[in-house]
Amino acid sequence: MIDVDNALNIINESTKKLSLEKKDILSCLNKVLAEDIYSKDNLPPFDKSAMDGYAIKSEDTTNCDSENVVEFEIKGLIKAGDYCEDELKPGQTFKIMTGAPLPKGADAVIEIEKVEVEGNILKISQVVNKNNNVIKLGEEIKADELALNKGSNIRPVEIGLLASLGYSSVNIYKSPTVALIITGDELIDIDSKLQRGKIRNSNEYSLKALIKNSGAKALSLGVVADDKDNLKGKVKYALKNADIVVSSGGASVGDYDFVDNVLKEIGADMKFNSVAIKPGKPVTFATYKEKLFFSLPGNPLSLITTFEEFVKPAIEKMMGKQIGNTEEFPVILAENFKAKRGRKKYVYVEIKEDNGKYYAYKVGSQCSNHLMTMSGANGIIIIPKECGEVKAGGVLNGKFIFK
Amino acid sequence: MIDVDNALNIINESTKKLSLEKKDILSCLNKVLAEDIYSKDNLPPFDKSAMDGYAIKSEDTTNCDSENVVEFEIKGLIKAGDYCEDELKPGQTFKIMTGAPLPKGADAVIEIEKVEVEGNILKISQVVNKNNNVIKLGEEIKADELALNKGSNIRPVEIGLLASLGYSSVNIYKSPTVALIITGDELIDIDSKLQRGKIRNSNEYSLKALIKNSGAKALSLGVVADDKDNLKGKVKYALKNADIVVSSGGASVGDYDFVDNVLKEIGADMKFNSVAIKPGKPVTFATYKEKLFFSLPGNPLSLITTFEEFVKPAIEKMMGKQIGNTEEFPVILAENFKAKRGRKKYVYVEIKEDNGKYYAYKVGSQCSNHLMTMSGANGIIIIPKECGEVKAGGVLNGKFIFK
DSSP, rough: OHHHHHHHHHHHHHOOOOOEEEGGGGGGGBBBBOEEOSSSSSSSSSOSSSSSEEEOOOOTTTTOOSSEEEEEEEEEETTTOOOSSSSSOTTTEEEOOTTBBBBOOEEEEGGGHHHHHETTTTOOSSSSOOOTEEETTSSOOOTTTTEEEOOOOOHHHHHHHHHHHTTTTEEEEEEOOEEEEEEEETEEOOOOOOOTTOOEEHHHHHHHHHHHTOEEEEEEEEEEEEEEHHHHHHHHHHHHHSSSEEEOOOOOEETTHHHHHHHHHTTOOESSOBBBBEEEOOEEEEEETEEEEEEEOSSSSHHHHHHIIHHHHHHHHHTOOOOOOOOOEEESSSOOOOOOOSSSSEEEEEEEETEEEEEEESSSOOOOTHHHHTTTEEHHHEEOOOOOBBBBTTTEEESSOOO | BBBBBHHHHHHHOOOOOOOOEEEEEEGGSSSBOSOOEEOOOOSSSSSSEEEEEEEEOOGGTOOOOSSSEEEEEEEEEEOOTTTOBBBOTTTTEEEOOTTTTTTTTEEEEEEEGGGGEEEEEEEEEOOOOOOTTOOTSSSSBBBOOEEEEETBBBBBHHHHHHHHOOOOOOEEEEEOOOEEEOOOOEEEEETTTTTTTTTOOOOHHEEEEHHHHHHHHEEEEEEOOHHHHHHHHHHHHHHOOOSSEESSOEETTEEEEHHHHHHTTTTOOOESOOEEEOOOOOOEEETTEEEEEEOSSSSSSHHHHHHHIIIIHHHHHHTTTOOOOOOOOEEEESSOOOOOSEEEEEEEEEEEETTTTTEEESSSSOOOOOHHHHHHHHHHEEEEEOOOOBBBEEEEEEEOOOO
């Protein structure tokens, strides 16, 4: 049995970013950029007006105040999308709309609310500073400058930025395909009526949802009978057609540990088969060439916990994301929590915020079969393996779940 | 010009949950449940073993210790999925696997690690309590009990829970369709080379990404020329085919405010046309029957900010989610931040965590044109409209963006 941190290190060392693929930018949302992006142009590509107003030479207003009103001849209107060929001469102005390019010779814009207009005469009674309401050419970014680093997360703002830079497609890291092998002779189909000794196959659905939320693609091989030859065929198929294989439950039957045996027979590199985590513990991790194999426990709560703790970081690393525990924060225990020493314990709780502090409340039995409990929870608290019971008022690290 | 809170209240009052639709459970991920879900069965449907071990009558071990070893006759093996017809008699045991149903007459399971076996004789040298390692029938939920409330968010755990309860499909609230009308004669296609006075259409892409992340469906009408009749046709089409219409920019050209005029002409109920928010301000909100219309500013940063602040809560309410500001938390200013009084200001920053506290750092110009700035940010700080400059060390509310 190894520690959670050791297990995560081994998984991290065994996991590589996948290769690149070029995708249209909207398909890149929530993926990781796999190339540096340089600006092809100056943005904005011209001096432009930040307001609806009048473009002028600022020097024309040098001595201007309410006693010394300056008059300008309005030469025309420049709308966004227009381009004015005329050069502004002293005493002249153009009405200009937000986003429109300044005419040559103009260096400032005065807002429409601050002037008086009579016919084609504009009256200004205040000093207007150079570059007032002007967004300068190249102010956001200059041609050939680095706009986005390889490794950036592509959020809606990056989608907009890429569009404004003229990139309709970019290279991202591929998303892994995760194959699912569900074992357990007690499992019946979701639509079936319960029979003696049977329960419904819920793990396949939880896993598909977890995989979807992680940004990976699921390839489900469905419920596989507890038969070694059959399982071996499925494992080989899964390793061939997916980047990660996740098996759930039922693998350890009687004196046979089919999954581990199959992995050894095909020459997989067995990394560990037990982790000091609760719920969880019987987690096998192996590699086969560049592929990863996780054998997770069949108890629904253990399955979701170990997927989030061990498989999700591997998926994220393959997609080019950073692995980290940055989502943890201090949580104050509102009640006593019982625990046994020896394993790192993830206790599903309701985390409530009060005046900038977070408090953890019980939500029910932590029995690893009970999805009802997790369904009432919005977070976990993490009890270190050295700790037994932890008392109300104590502070532990916690995090929100399914974020 | 109205306050942000007023604007949000008006939007909230004008927004109703959409109607229901029945979907297979995996399609319900991240949606909101629109019905109460009751359990059809007791879960688990039988007393089952939580461990690999031996099923016994606990009373057979009453006086058991290392001096008084008790022997049992091993009658057979019960695997998960099996159902044992035999009734256990005193002095008998069945080997039993995790998840398997207890045989009649058994009331406890002792772990495989705690016993000795010789041939078909099991030796126990400790007291085993009643219900030890037994998950009782109905322990998770009983038949006809409420399992999930209408209004619950459907996360991976709820997908698994619904599957275990035998629900392959459930009623959820529909996700809104959001129509997009992009205006601005300065806009050219993303793949085009920049021409004089033109910039690329980035807002359509930002908006599609924001809509996708919010769980709604986008219906883009593309770039619409600044022509009133044309615009009117597009607005009517959008209101007919979508639940929410978002227009962006270019609507206020010269002395014409086409979008507002069109909305008035078709009889829309104009709610407000200016909000005390920066970046933002020229936000028009109107309703037309049950449909919502948001006219947002064309500056990329203002557009994303006002979408997240005003449109996203409406989308979420239509989908049955709660509208709330629960994601805000106290942030310590690491630097001085300049601001003008009069509008609630959203400043894009980098929020860094240090020892359980959050600190805000500048990321660059807050010019409402600059997506580069937002791309460097992971959060915002919110400066109340009454505040001017805020000093380093001060505490403001902040939140992470794109969460």
